[in-house]
Amino acid sequence: MRKLIYGMNQSLDGYIAATGDDIGWSGPPSEELFQWWLDLEQTCELALYGRKLWETMSSYWPTGDQRPDATPAEQEFARTWRDTPKVVFSSTIDKVDWNARLVTGDAVAEITRLKAEDGGPMHIGGATLAAAAMRAGLIDEYVVATHPVLVGGGTPFFTALDGWVNLDMLDTRTFPGGVVMTRYEARR
Numbered sequence: 001m002r003k004l005i006y007g008m009n010q011s012l013d014g015y016i017a018a019t020g021d022d023i024g025w026s027g028p029p030s031e032e033l034f035q036w037w038l039d040l041e042q043t044c045e046l047a048l049y050g051r052k053l054w055e056t057m058s059s060y061w062p063t064g065d066q067r068p069d070a071t072p073a074e075q076e077f078a079r080t081w082r083d084t085p086k087v088v089f090s091s092t093i094d095k096v097d098w099n100a101r102l103v104t105g106d107a108v109a110e111i112t113r114l115k116a117e118d119g120g121p122m123h124i125g126g127a128t129l130a131a132a133a134m135r136a137g138l139i140d141e142y143v144v145a146t147h148p149v150l151v152g153g154g155t156p157f158f159t160a161l162d163g164w165v166n167l168d169m170l171d172t173r174t175f176p177g178g179v180v181m182t183r184y185e186a187r188r
Contacts, residue, residue, distance in 0.1 A: 004048075004138055005040070006134070006143070007141075008125060008130075010144055010146055010147070011026075012147065012150055013150045023056075029179075030177055031073065033179055038076060041080050044120065047085070048114075048122055048123065050125065051089070054090070054126070062098050064077065084099065085099055087100065087101055087110070089104075090104065108132055131159030134158070137165075141170070144157065144183075148177070166187040167184035167187060168184065169182065
């Protein structure tokens with residue numbers, strides 16, 4: 001059975017995007033934080049994306065390594081991103097590329113099916129998609145990179161749930177700029 005990891009940057013008040021889908025508050029990550037995200041990306045065998053995050057990622061990373069100012073870590077991230085198989089969940093777009101396939105039907109059923117397969121970890125991104133997986137009890141690990149900023153509203157990292165989800169802390173780490181990374185595992 002595959003492990004499903006949900007990880008994203010969030011503001012101290014719990015939002016992955018401020019009102020208007022503004023993610024500018026997180027600024028460019030420190031080299032150390034970027035390397036941490038790259039290391040996580042390289043451990044995952046499959047990436048699951050909601051439409052908005054897919055559009056953000058696919059607008060930059062397919063050629064991110066070809067930018068003249070790209071750091072070695074950014075070059076490696078772009079190559080890893082292109083090579084990692086991806087599943088995009090959306091009912092509003094009709095095609096995807098960059099080693100991805102599109103699922104327009106029941107996201108929870110497809111994620112459940114993918115989790116039941118043999119293979120390495122999967123990561124999930126995008127608030128709406130992750131919320132559906134959270135409500136279905138499919139997330140095995142939460143990775144929260146909390147930035148020292150209050151944005152006052154927007155898209156929350158966590159969704160409303162019908163019941164408690166007990167977690168065990170796996171790791172905590174501080175990065176430059178006051179970013180605190182915490183990792184939790186869902187207690188089963």
